[in-house]
Amino acid sequence: MSQITIYHNPECGTSRNTLALIRNSGEEPTVIEYLKTPPDRTTLIRLIKDMGIEVRALLRIKGTPYEVLGLGDLSLADDQLIDAMMTHPILINRPIVVTPLGARLCRPSEAVLDLLSQEQRGSFVKEDGQVVIDDLGRKV
Secondary structure: OOOOEEEEOOOOHHHHHHHHHHHHOOOOOEEEEOOOOOOOHHHHHHHHHHHOOOHHHHEOOOOOOOOOOOOOOOOOOHHHHHHHHHHOHHHEOOOEEEEOOEEEEOOOHHHHHHHOOOOOOOOEEOOOOOEEEOOOOOEO
16 A cells, blocks of 8 residues: 555646646655535644644635635634534645655645655656756756
């Protein structure tokens, strides 16, 4: 079983690039399509704690019911924000990657490189054409 887990949305370019970078290191992660299988409340709270971020920092705004739900209201408590993410998993920003080296919201996708113990096995170019790893295996 892999020691790497990615909370993934296959419709998201950043998430696809992050998954591809993990695989480019020779690892095959456990892939959790979090819109189909959302984390339970305990797991979500643990992920937030492990990433060392505020609950609000995990909220996704674009393409979500963030505005309709009034989640920009700074008086909302963390529990209320977590409730919203539990009800509407699309509000959970992605991708989240967990490895033995830590947990992180990998935006941009190359942030995952700090969580991988294996070197990249070859060059890597993002879907948008941006070179991340050159032909010599160096981060650009």
